[in-house]
Amino acid sequence: MSKLRLKDKVAIVTGAGRGIGLVTAQTFAREGAKVALCDLDMPEMEAATAQIKQAGGEAMAVQANTAQRASVQDLLDKVMAAYGRVDILVNNAGIIRDKQLLKMEDADFDQVIEVNLKGVYMCTRLVAEAMAARGGGVVLNASSVVALYGNFGQTNYVASKAGVIGMTKVWARELGRKGIRVNAVAPGFIETRMTEGIPDKVIEKLIEKVPLGRMGKPQDIANAYLWLASDESSYVTGHVLSVDGGAVT
Numbered sequence: 695m696s697k698l699r700l701k702d703k704v705a706i707v708t709g710a711g712r713g714i715g716l717v718t719a720q721t722f723a724r725e726g727a728k729v730a731l732c733d734l735d736m737p738e739m740e741a742a743t744a745q746i747k748q749a750g751g752e753a754m755a756v757q758a759n760t761a762q763r764a765s766v767q768d769l770l771d772k773v774m775a776a777y778g779r780v781d782i783l784v785n786n787a788g789i790i791r792d793k794q795l796l797k798m799e800d801a802d803f804d805q806v807i808e809v810n811l812k813g814v815y816m817c818t819r820l821v822a823e824a825m826a827a828r829g830g831g832v833v834l835n836a837s838s839v840v841a842l843y844g845n846f847g848q849t850n851y852v853a854s855k856a857g858v859i860g861m862t863k864v865w866a867r868e869l870g871r872k873g874i875r876v877n878a879v880a881p882g883f884i885e886t887r888m889t890e891g892i893p894d895k896v897i898e899k900l901i902e903k904v905p906l907g908r909m910g911k912p913q914d915i916a917n918a919y920l921w922l923a924s925d926e927s928s929y930v931t932g933h934v935l936s937v938d939g940g941a942v943t
Contacts, residue, residue, distance in 0.1 A: 706730045707729060709732070712887060713912055720745065721916040721917070722919075722920065724751065729754075732758045740755050754773070754776055782831065788836055789810065794846070814858055818833055826869070833874060834877055834923060835878040836879060837878040858878060866933075879934075883901070883904065904938070907939075
């Protein structure tokens with residue numbers, strides 16, 4: 695029997711109620727981690743936590759707004775009370791509010807930056823402090839391939855995800871001496887609820903740009919997070935791993 699890659703590790707996964715976050719939480723639990731699922735939608739999280747427990751994993755659900763310090767501190771306090779430490783943080787929570795620049799409202803820009811950029815900062819700011827006190831940990835940030843080449847109608851989203859890459863590289867330099875590795879994953883076009891509303895014709899054009907000829911699955915991203923969270927990548931930090939079927943080469 696193969697060794698569980700995250701045995702006895704404690705992980706926080708934000709945006710874990712569905713999609714990539716949910717599959718990541720399930721994957722970590724299968725590999726032996728105790729997982730704290732964080733999201734605003736408590737019913738979805740409770741259902742996800744129940745699924746993990748039914749499969750033999752260990753998990754808890756904590757409602758939190760990742761962009762608000764008090765809410766993130768409450769999340770951290772609850773995880774520390776339950777499990778005693780945090781070994782892995784997956785900053786997965788994110789939103790889109792797509793519009794062309796000349797049609798974009800200030801609120802559309804502000805909200806995406808608040809969740810996708812400030813939320814990553816806030817969670818890492820507080821959790822990394824706890825990790826540093828214990829002598830190590832792993833921080834994984836959700837970026838996107840669009841951060842690398844831009845995308846029509848996504849000024850706010852691209853800005854947030856490019857900012858995540860920048861913060862990842864800064865934190866890898868700053869936190870490495872404290873035993874904390876920081877990496878980012880840049881997903882390509884993934885089949886999630888976020889992409890369900892895209893018209894079929896647009897999806898077809900997107901797939902034409904992917905050498906592997908298909909959209910990705912949430913499990914593809916979860917597998918990348920798993921490797922980066924495990925000791926198999928113990929000498930990898932400050933890296934942006936594109937999981938995009940070759941869309942960016």
